[in-house]
Amino acid sequence: MESTDAPGTTRNPGDVADVIVIGAGVIGLGIAWTAARSGRRVVVVDPAPGTGASFAAAGMLAAVSEYHYQEEALLGLMLDSARRWPEFAAAAGPDCGYLATPTLCLAADAADRQAFADLRAAQEAHGLAVQPLTVREARKAEPLLAPGIAGAFTIEADHQVDPRRLVAALLGRLGDDALVPARAASLAWDGGRVAGVVLEDGQELRAAETVVANGLGARDLGGLPVALPLRPVYGDILRLRVPEALRPLVTATVRGLVRGRPVYVVPREDGTVVIGATQREDGSGAVSAGGVYELLRDAQALVPAVAELELTETTARARPGTPDNAPLLGRVGNVPGLIVATGFFRHGVLLTPAAAEVCRQLLEGRTDPQWDSFRPDRFASQPARIPAVSAAERGGS
Numbered sequence: 470m471e472s473t474d475a476p477g478t479t480r481n482p483g484d485v486a487d488v489i490v491i492g493a494g495v496i497g498l499g500i501a502w503t504a505a506r507s508g509r510r511v512v513v514v515d516p517a518p519g520t521g522a523s524f525a526a527a528g529m530l531a532a533v534s535e536y537h538y539q540e541e542a543l544l545g546l547m548l549d550s551a552r553r554w555p556e557f558a559a560a561a562g563p564d565c566g567y568l569a570t571p572t573l574c575l576a577a578d579a580a581d582r583q584a585f586a587d588l589r590a591a592q593e594a595h596g597l598a599v600q601p602l603t604v605r606e607a608r609k610a611e612p613l614l615a616p617g618i619a620g621a622f623t624i625e626a627d628h629q630v631d632p633r634r635l636v637a638a639l640l641g642r643l644g645d646d647a648l649v650p651a652r653a654a655s656l657a658w659d660g661g662r663v664a665g666v667v668l669e670d671g672q673e674l675r676a677a678e679t680v681v682a683n684g685l686g687a688r689d690l691g692g693l694p695v696a697l698p699l700r701p702v703y704g705d706i707l708r709l710r711v712p713e714a715l716r717p718l719v720t721a722t723v724r725g726l727v728r729g730r731p732v733y734v735v736p737r738e739d740g741t742v743v744i745g746a747t748q749r750e751d752g753s754g755a756v757s758a759g760g761v762y763e764l765l766r767d768a769q770a771l772v773p774a775v776a777e778l779e780l781t782e783t784t785a786r787a788r789p790g791t792p793d794n795a796p797l798l799g800r801v802g803n804v805p806g807l808i809v810a811t812g813f814f815r816h817g818v819l820l821t822p823a824a825a826e827v828c829r830q831l832l833e834g835r836t837d838p839q840w841d842s843f844r845p846d847r848f849a850s851q852p853a854r855i856p857a858v859s860a861a862e863r864g865g866s
């Protein structure tokens with residue numbers, strides 16, 4: 470007997486849930502929680518929730534300040550997600566660490582100021598709101614800024630969230646029963662549809678819909694009908710404690726260009742700051758000494774008192790990059806039972822509410838041509854391949 474509950478959901482005998490989400494980073498948890506809120510039974514599979522890119526992320530919700538030329542479709546998704554953040558955060562609860570602090574952009578010298586002027590012109594051409602400031606005004610708002618900065622402007626709309634607190638909050642909302650602390654080895658197939666996952670120990674979990682949201686780990690998942698062109702883009706990031714006498718170090722998120730190199734300082738509610746983030750594709754997941762040096766040097770060029778903080782943590786993680794920097798988000802061809810949500814690169818925290826909303830609508834059977842730019846199979850030279858036998862029968866991954 471089949472029963473239908475939430476819109477678009479068909480329950481089959483033997484299913485452990487309506488939806489299985491592989492991966493408990495911000496993306497998987499945002500999708501899982503949104504699906505659960507819309508009435509679905511959800512299970513999340515992850516041996517180590519929140520330990521991937523989401524563990525490192527600064528949590529800037531930087532739709533405007535991270536605008537890049539020729540990424541118009543991505544810009545639309547980023548702005549949509551930024552608009553969704555206040556409601557998403559309110560529903561996730563005050564413990565998710567969302568703050569509506571503005572972003573202050575600083576240029577260290579005249580060349581940096583010119584680079585920012587070009588960026589501002591492009592932002593304004595898209596109707597994005599940026600407010601120029603004099604250096605005097607910037608230093609009045611943030612007294613610990615370096616006296617020698619060459620230019621400043623603010624972006625009121627770019628806020629922040631603490632991704633570690635967000636992960637903990639969403640896990641708490643979902644409840645212990647929703648988490649399966651195991652690694653997914655492969656998708657499970659049944660008669661041409663994805664029927665769930667095969668865990669590393671061979672156990673099969675079944676559901677009407679399976680969402681692949683395990684970040685870079687999706688590269689190694691068995692049974693995918695299409696190759697996912699993900700690549701690791703490593704970043705070093707620092708956490709520092711601000712001594713009482715220097716609090717607040719800054720009140721806004723400070724994003725700077727220092728001799729062409731980007732750096733940011735994100736103030737948290739608990740009196741710490743996050744400084745990031747380098748970007749390298751050299752294949753090493755270890756913290757780079759040169760990266761730490763550059764971040765501290767460039768942050769001090771903007772906020773000299775950074776030298777007086779206590780360095781409490783250095784972390785490196787890989788962002789899940791794609792060839793066009795846009796996510797792999799949506800269904801794969803006509804394959805039933807499968808949604809892919811990975812490749813969120815530099816913007817996964819910002820894009821969490823939008824990704825969750827797209828998946829909610831896909832689960833309800835809706836589509837939108839605006840999402841075509843993010844189709845997971847847009848780089849594939851061949852159509853989606855449906856395995857003839859289940860992945861478990863073929864020996865998993």
Ligand SMILES: Cc1cc2nc3c(=O)[nH]c(=O)nc-3n(C[C@H](O)[C@H](O)[C@H](O)COP(=O)(O)OP(=O)(O)OC[C@H]3O[C@@H](n4cnc5c(N)ncnc54)[C@H](O)[C@@H]3O)c2cc1C
Nearest residue numbers: 494496521522523527528529653684686704816817818819
């Ligand atoms: C240094 C740095 C700074 C960043 N700063 C920002 C920022 O300020 N703003 C922003 O929006 N974005 C930022 N990002 C990007 C952001 O962190 C990522 O886009 C986002 O975290 C991706 O989330 P995710 O859930 O897709 O992946 P992840 O967080 O990597 O989560 C993937 C999860 O899948 C699990 N997993 C992997 N394989 C399997 C498997 N086979 N079975 C089960 N589970 C599995 C892992 O354990 C992990 O928990 C930053 C990234 C880095 C590295």
